[in-house]
Amino acid sequence: MKTWLSRFGLVVALLCIGAALSIVKPVFLTFPNLLNVVRQISINGILAVGVTYVLLTGGVDLSLGSVVALSGVVAAIFAHPGDWPVIVPVAAGVLVGAACGGINGLVVTKGRVAPFIVTLGMMTAARGVALVVSGGKPVSNLGESFRWIGSGGVPVIVFLAVSCVSWVLLSNLRLGRHLYAVGGNENAARASGINVEGVKLFAYTICGALAGLGGVVLAARITTGQPNAGVGYELDAIAAVVIGGTSLSGGVGGVGGTILGALLMGVINNGLDLLNVSSYYQAIVKGIIIVGAVWLDQRKEKS
Amino acid sequence: MKRLLAFILALALSGCAQRKSDEGRVLIGVSLLNLSNEFIVMLHRAMETRAAELGVKLIVNDAQRSADRQVQQVETFIAQRVDAIILNPCEVEASSPAVEKAIAAGIPIINVNSETRAAPTAFVGSRDEESARLAMEYIARRLDGRGNVVMMHGFMGQAAQIKRDRGAKDTLAKFPGLKLIAEQSAEWDRAKAMSLMENWIQSLGAKINAVFAQNDEMAMGALLALEQAGLKDKVIVVGVDAISDALQAVKAGRLDATVFQDARGQGQGAVDLAVKIIRKEPFETQVYIPFQLVTRENADKYLN
Numbered sequence: 001m002k003t004w005l006s007r008f009g010l011v012v013a014l015l016c017i018g019a020a021l022s023i024v025k026p027v028f029l030t031f032p033n034l035l036n037v038v039r040q041i042s043i044n045g046i047l048a049v050g051v052t053y054v055l056l057t058g059g060v061d062l063s064l065g066s067v068v069a070l071s072g073v074v075a076a077i078f079a080h081p082g083d084w085p086v087i088v089p090v091a092a093g094v095l096v097g098a099a100c101g102g103i104n105g106l107v108v109t110k111g112r113v114a115p116f117i118v119t120l121g122m123m124t125a126a127r128g129v130a131l132v133v134s135g136g137k138p139v140s141n142l143g144e145s146f147r148w149i150g151s152g153g154v155p156v157i158v159f160l161a162v163s164c165v166s167w168v169l170l171s172n173l174r175l176g177r178h179l180y181a182v183g184g185n186e187n188a189a190r191a192s193g194i195n196v197e198g199v200k201l202f203a204y205t206i207c208g209a210l211a212g213l214g215g216v217v218l219a220a221r222i223t224t225g226q227p228n229a230g231v232g233y234e235l236d237a238i239a240a241v242v243i244g245g246t247s248l249s250g251g252v253g254g255v256g257g258t259i260l261g262a263l264l265m266g267v268i269n270n271g272l273d274l275l276n277v278s279s280y281y282q283a284i285v286k287g288i289i290i291v292g293a294v295w296l297d298q299r300k301e302k303s
Numbered sequence: 304m305k306r307l308l309a310f311i312l313a314l315a316l317s318g319c320a321q322r323k324s325d326e327g328r329v330l331i332g333v334s335l336l337n338l339s340n341e342f343i344v345m346l347h348r349a350m351e352t353r354a355a356e357l358g359v360k361l362i363v364n365d366a367q368r369s370a371d372r373q374v375q376q377v378e379t380f381i382a383q384r385v386d387a388i389i390l391n392p393c394e395v396e397a398s399s400p401a402v403e404k405a406i407a408a409g410i411p412i413i414n415v416n417s418e419t420r421a422a423p424t425a426f427v428g429s430r431d432e433e434s435a436r437l438a439m440e441y442i443a444r445r446l447d448g449r450g451n452v453v454m455m456h457g458f459m460g461q462a463a464q465i466k467r468d469r470g471a472k473d474t475l476a477k478f479p480g481l482k483l484i485a486e487q488s489a490e491w492d493r494a495k496a497m498s499l500m501e502n503w504i505q506s507l508g509a510k511i512n513a514v515f516a517q518n519d520e521m522a523m524g525a526l527l528a529l530e531q532a533g534l535k536d537k538v539i540v541v542g543v544d545a546i547s548d549a550l551q552a553v554k555a556g557r558l559d560a561t562v563f564q565d566a567r568g569q570g571q572g573a574v575d576l577a578v579k580i581i582r583k584e585p586f587e588t589q590v591y592i593p594f595q596l597v598t599r600e601n602a603d604k605y606l607n
Binding site for chain 2: 025027032036039043127135137138228269270273274278280282
């Protein structure tokens with residue numbers, strides 16, 4: 001309840017922008033357009049929910065975009081029509097993502113290397129593996145059942161499912177409370193008998209797995225596995241989480257805010273396109289809104 | 304430990320330096336924009352094939368879109384005293400120091416596919432304006448010179464985006480019945496183009512008669528969005544580059560047209576030019592490889 005109250009400012013901002021857009025561009029408030037918005041945010045949303053786990057522990061994951069590309073390519077390789085049942089490419093993509101996340105987690109916990117460096121390394125390496133696996137070319141000719149995952153409302157359902165499971169896990173289960181404890185004060189958490197390394201390893205692995213899932217949905221949506229896809233996605237995902245009120249230093253925040261953050265970014269993107277704002281100004285507006293949203297949120301918390 | 308490393312490094316470097324004189328073969332350094340781009344991969348293959356035919360050796364480096372890295376690569380080529388350098392520039396301005404340094408060191412440098420501000424020894428490529436002109440003229444023909452067009456830009460400020468924009472707008476000016484009702488960047492990216500097209504379908508809907516995307520990746524994204532909205536039969540979609548996905552879509556009658564940029568012609572042309580210059584034979588300083596419009600009728604010719 002408390003987290004929802006603290007997200008109140010964000011809800012108001014979202015409603016204000018939505019109301020303004022509906023007046024200037026009535027088409028904004030139509031069902032097909034709103035479906036558009038949620039579909040367009042679903043990939044960023046899935047990644048953002050994943051990276052919420054890592055940010056809550058006080059870490060960071062910069063490898064998301066590259067992991068998206070790698071798992072998209074791997075899934076696409078298994079998704080040619082008539083090759084395998086659709087569960088195989090999906091599982092392959094998610095597992096590859098989880099493996100990348102698991103390696104990140106192991107090096108962070110066992111190797112004691114800073115998460116920024118570890119995941120920066122993974123960002124470069126995973127992109128390289130994606131290029132090697134695909135031979136530098138997009139993997140196309142994907143089966144009907146695989147492409148279905150990216151069509152219509154399916155990405156939205158995947159995003160909602162991921163959000164619900166994560167919300168329950170983070171706010172109601174012991175593992176969730178441990179994540180907050182580790183991010184809030186690692187030493188105190190360790191003193192109280194929490195397996196800090198295990199919790200962190202879990203956070204990076206689930207973050208990687210969700211990036212893998214995001215890669216699968218993206219490949220299905222654009223009907224190819226692209227080795228150069230997902231560039232910059234990690235920053236969009238982190239931006240959504242931070243706009244949603246999760247602290248970069250860990251311990252504070254949650255999935256509810258992340259969903260609102262992703263939604264705000266999606267609405268702005270959609271609105272600027274509907275208004276046909278020039279690309280130059282779009283970049284400026286997005287930058288200002290990211291910083292502005294966080295600034296407003298922090299001011300309100302202090303008062 | 305440090306001394307050992309230094310020793311190994313020195314050994315490796317002297318090995319590199321000696322190789323050229325040992326084999327007595329012509330050595331050409333190549334710095335490419337980005338080997339994760341399908342077109343550049345095709346360009347690279349064409350160069351390797353030609354080099355093998357001519358019996359010359361290529362050292363190929365990937366600049367990964369970074370002009371800074373590209374300049375460093377060219378500096379290394381100069382230090383290795385290669386016989387010629389082929390540069391596939393990342394940026395007009397920022398890659399220019401690479402050209403200037405090679406010229407100053409007396410090593411011939413050939414720009415391929417795109418230009419730099421600094422003048423190289425020779426240039427092989429295509430006029431990017433022409434690709435947009437071919438695409439826009441095709442749209443004008445299909446619409447009998449009347450209708451509404453939307454345009455998807457590449458990364459704003461890149462040479463290809465600026466030139467394709469100019470080519471498209473110059474052509475539009477010749478057809479007063481064609482109106483550009485929206486233009487926006489989708490950053491050469493298929494997923495971004497798909498979202499942009501979905502948003503345009505909401506805001507402009509049935510008003511759109513044709514989409515010109517400055518590359519095929521974006522054209523494919525626009526195509527997917529239109530197909531899912533059930534609007535494809537009402538809207539003409541044209542891209543540029545003739546990547547294999549797009550060619551297949553053209554052949555299947557989904558994508559209306561694309562423009563073929565001759566990677567093989569450019570790659571071979573660059574190696575040919577380099578060898579001519581090294582052998583001190585006469586050469587042209589500007590070699591233009593023409594673009595070709597690909598529609599359903601001639602798509603087979605380009606699919607291989």
